[in-house]
Amino acid sequence: MSHLSRFRRAVCGVAAISAVFAAVPAQAQGDLLVAPTRVVMNGGGSAEVVLSNIGSAPATYRITLELRRMDGEGDFKDVAEESANAVERAALDMIRYAPRRITLLPGQPQAVRLSARPAPDLPDGEYRVHMGFRAIPAALTPGEAAREAAAGGLSIRLTPIYGITIPVFVRKGRLEGGAALANPRLVKDGGQTFVELDMSRTGERSVFGMVEGKTARGEQVFQLRGIAIYPEVTQRKLRVAVTPEQQAKLTGPIRIEYRELPENGGQLIAAVTSAIR
Numbered sequence: 001m002s003h004l005s006r007f008r009r010a011v012c013g014v015a016a017i018s019a020v021f022a023a024v025p026a027q028a029q030g031d032l033l034v035a036p037t038r039v040v041m042n043g044g045g046s047a048e049v050v051l052s053n054i055g056s057a058p059a060t061y062r063i064t065l066e067l068r069r070m071d072g073e074g075d076f077k078d079v080a081e082e083s084a085n086a087v088e089r090a091a092l093d094m095i096r097y098a099p100r101r102i103t104l105l106p107g108q109p110q111a112v113r114l115s116a117r118p119a120p121d122l123p124d125g126e127y128r129v130h131m132g133f134r135a136i137p138a139a140l141t142p143g144e145a146a147r148e149a150a151a152g153g154l155s156i157r158l159t160p161i162y163g164i165t166i167p168v169f170v171r172k173g174r175l176e177g178g179a180a181l182a183n184p185r186l187v188k189d190g191g192q193t194f195v196e197l198d199m200s201r202t203g204e205r206s207v208f209g210m211v212e213g214k215t216a217r218g219e220q221v222f223q224l225r226g227i228a229i230y231p232e233v234t235q236r237k238l239r240v241a242v243t244p245e246q247q248a249k250l251t252g253p254i255r256i257e258y259r260e261l262p263e264n265g266g267q268l269i270a271a272v273t274s275a276i277r
Contacts, residue, residue, distance in 0.1 A: 025263070027164055031055025034133060037226070038208070039168045041116050044094075048111040049166070051133060053104035060103040060136040063112060065092060065129045066165065070230040073237055091127035094118055094170060101136075116170040124173025126205040126231055134163035167228075169206070177203035179229060181272040184256055186247070187239070193247055194239040195222065195276060197256065201229040201236075209260045209269055211238060213250075221249045225261060250276045 026035035033052040041047055053059050067079035067088050079088060097114045104110060118127070184197040201207055210225040224240050242250070258270040 025261075027166065030135060031057075031059055032061065032133060032135065032164060034164050034166060037166050039114065039131075039166065041114075041168075041170050043172060044116045044118050044170060046113065046115040047168075048113055049131065050109050050111050051102060051104060052109040053106055056106050058103060058105050060101065061133050062136055063097065063100050063102065064132045064134070065095060065097070065168075066132050067092070068130045068165075069232050070228075070236065072233055072235060074227075087125065087127060088129075090118075090122060091129045091170065094122075094127065095129055095168060097131070114168065118170060118172045122172060124175065124204070125171075126175060127170040127172070128206075128230070129168050130165045131168050132163055132165045171205060173204075175203065175205040177201065177205040177207045179207045179258055179270040181256055181258055181270045184254065184272060184274050184276050186250070186276055193242055193244075195242055195250070195256075196237060196239050197272070199227075199229055199236050199238055199258070199270075201231075201234050204231070206230045207258075207269055209258055209264070211240065211256060211258050213240070213254050213256045215249055215254060216252055219249065221246050221254065227258070 025037045026033050027037045031054050033054050035050050035052075039047045039049060051061065067081065067084055068076040069079055070076055081089075081092070084092065095114060095116050097112060099112065102110055102112070112131075114131075179202070180200045182198045182200070184195060187194050187196045195213065197211075206228055208226075208228045210223060211227050212223045213221040215221060222240050222242055224238075227238060229236055252275065253273050254276050255271060255273045257268060260267045260269065
């Protein structure tokens, strides 16, 4: 194969990977861009997550699998492996991925490959881990090391470590999931006003989508994407920050809808209509 042919193949490959970011939601932190922001493998199989360095210098990232549990406020708590329950342990055991460490040049994307093979006797259900991508601080350059040595004494470098975490799901069997919304109200906390509502989940799997509030005339007042209720909780609270201008529109009955994201079909999951006070 000629040098020109190899160059063309490389350019085409980078373009194909880069197209992922335009086709699916991406998440950025520091100089790292990750897409998609969640992975679902039905019955096992394989998937890819694309990382891209949007900074101006080479960067190295460590890739890990972690366990997290949602609480009733919608927050996550880290779970040590020795404290994992049977479902969490099964999720860690079935998921394989490569590479574990990656160095990206500026503007360079690369795919991380995942696979999952649930055991035939594994009970039906939703199994989840969280995949973490964390920057590894660059080592001192020779010049920086020489300057620190010349300064003498003890020096402390505070280096921020950026990271992104996305959920990875393996769903085995025919799983159903639903939700309900109730009791929307206004609350104030630390000088900020929020619309708070109670969310509940039914079925064997998580639900995920966006929450949108509309006036009786159909005018959008607020929208919040990426709202999930995971199987470890059946109820959670949701808070949506509103500005004074948005709050002024919360007169009369307000319809709040919980829908799948438009890229997932936009299907209505739950809704409630109520005056908000």
